[in-house]
Amino acid sequence: MTEAEFLARYDPGEFPPLAVTVDVVALTIRAGRVHVLLVERGAHPFAGWRALPGGFVRDEPLDAAARRELAEETGLGDDRALDRVHLEQLRSYGDPGRDPRMRVVSVAYLAFAPSLPDPRAGSDAAGASWVPVDEVGELAFDHAAILADGLERARAKLEYTPLATAFVAEEFTIAELRAVYAAVWGEELHPGNFHRKVLSVPGFVESTGETAARAGERGGPKPKLYRAGDARSLHPALLRPTREDGVR
Amino acid sequence: MTEAEFLARYDPGEFPPLAVTVDVVALTIRAGRVHVLLVERGAHPFAGWRALPGGFVRDEPLDAAARRELAEETGLGDDRALDRVHLEQLRSYGDPGRDPRMRVVSVAYLAFAPSLPDPRAGSDAAGASWVPVDEVGELAFDHAAILADGLERARAKLEYTPLATAFVAEEFTIAELRAVYAAVWGEELHPGNFHRKVLSVPGFVESTGETAARAGERGGPKPKLYRAGDARSLHPALLRPTREDGVR
DNA sequence: TTAATAGTGTCTTTCAGACAATATTAT
DNA sequence: ATAATATTGTCTGAAAGACACTATTAA
Numbered sequence: 001m002t003e004a005e006f007l008a009r010y011d012p013g014e015f016p017p018l019a020v021t022v023d024v025v026a027l028t029i030r031a032g033r034v035h036v037l038l039v040e041r042g043a044h045p046f047a048g049w050r051a052l053p054g055g056f057v058r059d060e061p062l063d064a065a066a067r068r069e070l071a072e073e074t075g076l077g078d079d080r081a082l083d084r085v086h087l088e089q090l091r092s093y094g095d096p097g098r099d100p101r102m103r104v105v106s107v108a109y110l111a112f113a114p115s116l117p118d119p120r121a122g123s124d125a126a127g128a129s130w131v132p133v134d135e136v137g138e139l140a141f142d143h144a145a146i147l148a149d150g151l152e153r154a155r156a157k158l159e160y161t162p163l164a165t166a167f168v169a170e171e172f173t174i175a176e177l178r179a180v181y182a183a184v185w186g187e188e189l190h191p192g193n194f195h196r197k198v199l200s201v202p203g204f205v206e207s208t209g210e211t212a213a214r215a216g217e218r219g220g221p222k223p224k225l226y227r228a229g230d231a232r233s234l235h236p237a238l239l240r241p242t243r244e245d246g247v248r
Numbered sequence: 249m250t251e252a253e254f255l256a257r258y259d260p261g262e263f264p265p266l267a268v269t270v271d272v273v274a275l276t277i278r279a280g281r282v283h284v285l286l287v288e289r290g291a292h293p294f295a296g297w298r299a300l301p302g303g304f305v306r307d308e309p310l311d312a313a314a315r316r317e318l319a320e321e322t323g324l325g326d327d328r329a330l331d332r333v334h335l336e337q338l339r340s341y342g343d344p345g346r347d348p349r350m351r352v353v354s355v356a357y358l359a360f361a362p363s364l365p366d367p368r369a370g371s372d373a374a375g376a377s378w379v380p381v382d383e384v385g386e387l388a389f390d391h392a393a394i395l396a397d398g399l400e401r402a403r404a405k406l407e408y409t410p411l412a413t414a415f416v417a418e419e420f421t422i423a424e425l426r427a428v429y430a431a432v433w434g435e436e437l438h439p440g441n442f443h444r445k446v447l448s449v450p451g452f453v454e455s456t457g458e459t460a461a462r463a464g465e466r467g468g469p470k471p472k473l474y475r476a477g478d479a480r481s482l483h484p485a486l487l488r489p490t491r492e493d494g495v496r
Numbered sequence: 497t498t499a500a501t502a503g504t505g506t507c508t509t510t511c512a513g514a515c516a517a518t519a520t521t522a523t
Numbered sequence: 524a525t526a527a528t529a530t531t532g533t534c535t536g537a538a539a540g541a542c543a544c545t546a547t548t549a550a
Contacts, residue, residue, distance in 0.1 A: 061343050062340065062343075091337050094309065094355065103307070105268045107340045174502080192504075193539075193540060200538090214549090215500095215502085217550090218500045218550080219499065220546095221548060222547080222548075236538070236539095241540090242539095423528080438513070438515095439529080439530090441513060443530065444530085444532095448511090464522080465523090467520080467521045467525090467527045468528025469519065469520040469521060470529085471528085471529060
């Protein structure tokens, strides 16, 4: 039997029913706090509960499915703003019983975005909203665990990648970048040391030569503007303030 | 309609056929070289090609599926040696067309093991063997890409986790640990500095108080023995010798 | 004017990496 | 005896963190 013959006779229907979904942990920063995009489920199971945006995978790559779900749920459709969203695979979740309907394996994605508008009312995304991560209560399915994994991934990646630049606008100040670190790590960073450190890492940021039109609300010099550099990893890394040695 | 009624009416059969598999990148070190466990495919598609061990997920958690496949393919069955194998999820691969039969989403796992015996001839695992990673040619499906991702993950995790201890026996010498780093990173490490560094990281290794019965083949003092400590991450990390700054 | 911020300079401590030295053991 | 290895010590340079200082701007 040749491979062609084999494929012709192959019956895909003989497998037990099983579905693959993507779920997206979309993070953004608003007012110095990390927010996650959540939807309110209208249908069973978990009707009325909040959940991560997501859905069944169609005839498309997994990444494409994640970006499509994100576009649908934010109501941003084909808005250009979505192009700036950084998207990466987080991990997969497939315990039997995590979905009461059937066996569902979910491939979770992590999205980082500059502050995005509220989902448009009246659209598909009517039930979607940005929620501060420390005010997220119980979630449908195992989504709380997925969110926790996503946050931990984000905290870790800030250390050794220029990920923070995905949370700010195209042009940004060092202070804005510092605010991203402070929000994700949940601790203040020393302004002077942070400033020097960021500029010393090759390729992290590059100067635009411009200066912000206006200083902060409480005064101070007009800060210089930067854009993301071409580095894909930070050397040396920007490590979190020494977690007690107990972190082991 | 209550949730119970909804579930009773739910028909899982209405979804397009789609399968979920696990594939395992099992790594070990033999004679100072990283080896990966490969099987020879007997059936279409890719009959006769080498591939990562793996198979369809049954009614079990994904991790269990990976461990089961590994046990079957190594022929180690319920051997205790498998308990010492470190297993973690790598990532998922689901491009349409990656399997010519149907849409298949594969959840890849990464396994690290101390030197394991050759798969038993005559068992299910007859076609399995340990292959040096730099002698792996073409692989079935997208397995070459999965292997590459697994190796990169291993290289990175050696830096900030005690993963290297998963590649050596329960009791080991500092030189054996160094050999793991050298094999995975593909470069020699300074013996003196490595020795001091390993002992200085809290919780990386702990002394057994014993000394090896015998020194190396080419002489030298009898080295002290250590076992893995209780640290789950290394602080400070054991960074790779400065890759040219160009790594960006 | 006041208070807050941007940006830079200095100092101390820690750590990586180069190199050296000594003791120990297989051949 | 010879050569290789284990282990410890020393030195230098990079980098992190604490602290201080100046200039600038909103209110």
